[in-house]
Amino acid sequence: MLNLIITGVGGQGTVLLSRLIGQAALDKGFDIRGSETIGMAQRGGSVVSHVRIGADIHAPLIPPRGAGLIVAFEPGEAVRALPFLATDGAMVVFDRPVNAVTSTLGGGAYDAAAMLAYLRARVCRLTVVDGARAMAACGGAKAINVALLGVAAAGGLLPFDCAEAEQALRARIPARLLDMNLRALAFGAALAAEGNAR
Amino acid sequence: MERRLLMGNEAIALGAVRAGVACVTGYPGTPSTEILETVARQKDGRIYVEWSVNEKSALEVAAGAACAGARAMVTMKQVGLNVAADPLMSLNYVGVRGALVVVVADDPGPISSQTEQDTRHFGLFAKLAVFDPSTPEEAYLMVADAFACSEAQGRPVLLRPTTRVCHSYASVTLLDKLPRRAPAGFHKDGGRWVIFPRLSYQNHLKIESELRALRGTFSAYPHNLLTGRGRLGLAAGGVSYLYVREALADIETDCKLLKVSTVPFPEALGLSFLEGLDEVLVAEELDPVIEDALLHLCGRHGLRAAIRGKGTGDMPNAGENTVAGVRLAVRRFLGLPTPEDDGAEAAGEAPTPPVRPPVLCAGCPHRGAFFAVKEAVGRRKAVYSGDIGCYTLGNAPPLDMVDTCLCMGAGLTMAQGLGRVEPDTLHFAFIGDSTFFHTGLPGLVNAVYNGADVILCILDNGTTAMTGHQPHPGIGRTASGAAAPKVDIHALVSALGVSALTRVDAFDLAAAKRAVTEMLDTRGVRVLLFEGPCIAVDRGGTPCAVDGDVCTGCGRCLRQLGCPALAWAPEGRRAARIDPVLCTGCRLCAALCPVSAIGGGGRPC
Numbered sequence: 001m002l003n004l005i006i007t008g009v010g011g012q013g014t015v016l017l018s019r020l021i022g023q024a025a026l027d028k029g030f031d032i033r034g035s036e037t038i039g040m041a042q043r044g045g046s047v048v049s050h051v052r053i054g055a056d057i058h059a060p061l062i063p064p065r066g067a068g069l070i071v072a073f074e075p076g077e078a079v080r081a082l083p084f085l086a087t088d089g090a091m092v093v094f095d096r097p098v099n100a101v102t103s104t105l106g107g108g109a110y111d112a113a114a115m116l117a118y119l120r121a122r123v124c125r126l127t128v129v130d131g132a133r134a135m136a137a138c139g140g141a142k143a144i145n146v147a148l149l150g151v152a153a154a155g156g157l158l159p160f161d162c163a164e165a166e167q168a169l170r171a172r173i174p175a176r177l178l179d180m181n182l183r184a185l186a187f188g189a190a191l192a193a194e195g196n197a198r
Numbered sequence: 199m200e201r202r203l204l205m206g207n208e209a210i211a212l213g214a215v216r217a218g219v220a221c222v223t224g225y226p227g228t229p230s231t232e233i234l235e236t237v238a239r240q241k242d243g244r245i246y247v248e249w250s251v252n253e254k255s256a257l258e259v260a261a262g263a264a265c266a267g268a269r270a271m272v273t274m275k276q277v278g279l280n281v282a283a284d285p286l287m288s289l290n291y292v293g294v295r296g297a298l299v300v301v302v303a304d305d306p307g308p309i310s311s312q313t314e315q316d317t318r319h320f321g322l323f324a325k326l327a328v329f330d331p332s333t334p335e336e337a338y339l340m341v342a343d344a345f346a347c348s349e350a351q352g353r354p355v356l357l358r359p360t361t362r363v364c365h366s367y368a369s370v371t372l373l374d375k376l377p378r379r380a381p382a383g384f385h386k387d388g389g390r391w392v393i394f395p396r397l398s399y400q401n402h403l404k405i406e407s408e409l410r411a412l413r414g415t416f417s418a419y420p421h422n423l424l425t426g427r428g429r430l431g432l433a434a435g436g437v438s439y440l441y442v443r444e445a446l447a448d449i450e451t452d453c454k455l456l457k458v459s460t461v462p463f464p465e466a467l468g469l470s471f472l473e474g475l476d477e478v479l480v481a482e483e484l485d486p487v488i489e490d491a492l493l494h495l496c497g498r499h500g501l502r503a504a505i506r507g508k509g510t511g512d513m514p515n516a517g518e519n520t521v522a523g524v525r526l527a528v529r530r531f532l533g534l535p536t537p538e539d540d541g542a543e544a545a546g547e548a549p550t551p552p553v554r555p556p557v558l559c560a561g562c563p564h565r566g567a568f569f570a571v572k573e574a575v576g577r578r579k580a581v582y583s584g585d586i587g588c589y590t591l592g593n594a595p596p597l598d599m600v601d602t603c604l605c606m607g608a609g610l611t612m613a614q615g616l617g618r619v620e621p622d623t624l625h626f627a628f629i630g631d632s633t634f635f636h637t638g639l640p641g642l643v644n645a646v647y648n649g650a651d652v653i654l655c656i657l658d659n660g661t662t663a664m665t666g667h668q669p670h671p672g673i674g675r676t677a678s679g680a681a682a683p684k685v686d687i688h689a690l691v692s693a694l695g696v697s698a699l700t701r702v703d704a705f706d707l708a709a710a711k712r713a714v715t716e717m718l719d720t721r722g723v724r725v726l727l728f729e730g731p732c733i734a735v736d737r738g739g740t741p742c743a744v745d746g747d748v749c750t751g752c753g754r755c756l757r758q759l760g761c762p763a764l765a766w767a768p769e770g771r772r773a774a775r776i777d778p779v780l781c782t783g784c785r786l787c788a789a790l791c792p793v794s795a796i797g798g799g800g801r802p803c
Contacts (some may be wrong), residue, residue, distance in 0.1 A: 038309030039228035060366030100552035
């Protein structure tokens, strides 16, 4: 059984990532349950998806300390989701901060470096994805969700591999966007391989 | 049999298609919206689908279809049922000939709603059967049961999912479609379809006897379920039942578990549950409907079981239940040790993530409209009445341009009342295009008729944005994607006799300010029609950029607009910076920069 939390800021593509993971797991014969944040919070608020893969799961939500994996699209949201991470859980975090309007009005950007430093101290199985590099490789921010899918699948953090993730992509992503997303998946997989080599 | 990953709302839609629904209507509202959208996407030529102008119209259209013998369904969120309450209350007395399933999505939390009202209570009030699913799979099956129940009773039936059913997803096994019968058609039948007091009295008697019968029938309903044994009992409904199952997964203590999925309460099943019990804990969200039904049974049958839940302070009276909260309550109830690690990080150790409330998107035309009004009004005394939609977010600082928000269409009418008491204040009302069609129009007629002194700002972004971009009467497209006549808001307002009416480009700050200023010192009903497409529909042009050498770091753009694309540059001299990923090039910040440091941007022609 895998409990997985996907977190980010509304508009970053978290919902699509959770559906892709669900689809790939379903294709492999697993039962899936999960829950999304849909509605007002999607306008730039914090959004969290819960994905639960395996048999005999009842609730669509994961309890605190119940997640074996957190995929975070943003350092501050990663820290916010930390209470869900199991003590031996893994985390993949995209390091590019999304500015919060409340911080700007308070006189400055929020301290994303402090968030990352805290994650490094707290989470043993942490993969930090370099945002600038990822966006250069994926042609912008649109396919970041799929790059993170590549990191998690190739890193052995999901119950399916990159080839199976690719099948889910091909089934769900419109043809005109497929190339960009396949590139992002390959970039994520390469990044995971680098991590394994280190 | 196919297994598919479905969101609860998709499961409800496919369940209705399976059950042979012929007519589906609704008005968008979180968490119900995707039900109708999914039916529309099926492109099943035999199903008529429409986004209606509001929930009352939707229910009446569906009621007509059901009176002509069709299986009809109408979808809305819980507050939508308040708008549709009038036809629903009466329709139960008149009845239907086919079937009508009224899907009303409740929103414990609330996560995206004005109230935490419980539609099960609405069912009790309106004397209707309610089906209350726990999961997408169950919702998929229950839709067919709801249609069958409605057809058997000849009355409308409610299906009441909550957010955690609507927006959760699961692997659902799709079943073969049920045999479909052609609608019998409308039969004129004396006074059968005409609600008169005498008929209502007779039908009230019938309804009460049917409800008594349902209390028995529902005891055998497979989704009302009694398991376990012992002297302690747990009763639950909706998603809370799943939380109880999670809590019991690693517990070996004997207890009974009752799952309740219907209103009226399954009384015979409830009595079997209560037999031999000393104590009961009830887990449910919103109102204590199951709890009160059990208390009622204990009172009527002289049973001694103590019923614990909301009334005894064992369960919360407001907000949504959580896995952890229910687990804690269940373990306490069963006298088991409670887990100590609640996931809280050690105090003072974790850095605090930024507060991130939802905000108007970068490039949102509403920001331009609000800012233009704010600048034009300046220090004059004004009250800004808001309404329901993305633009409610104009309430947040730094715009701070929404002083009231009550319910759909209330901004314009509340502004009129405020003006009767404070005639020396400027009274603005802001309303979106979809909300204007929904219930804004009668308020505008009221203002014209009664000679109100208000400035109405219609924010026309060409879509129903908050709920995910559904079409409405002003767009020229139906729910199925077909071309439709466009109801012209400008012509409509003009036809009401409003002469002070100006069309404004929401992205042209200078012109918008001039238009607002011209309205300030006149009296009567004045209407500003702000036009600018929602950026989620029309992504806009190239992003703007700050010239770091020119920017003086005055912070005017940052402090006044609250645009999520604007931030302080992370390093070097104090200067604004624009996030090219978020910026859509609306140029609102460029228009107010005192030193013209912001360049680029612009929307494609």
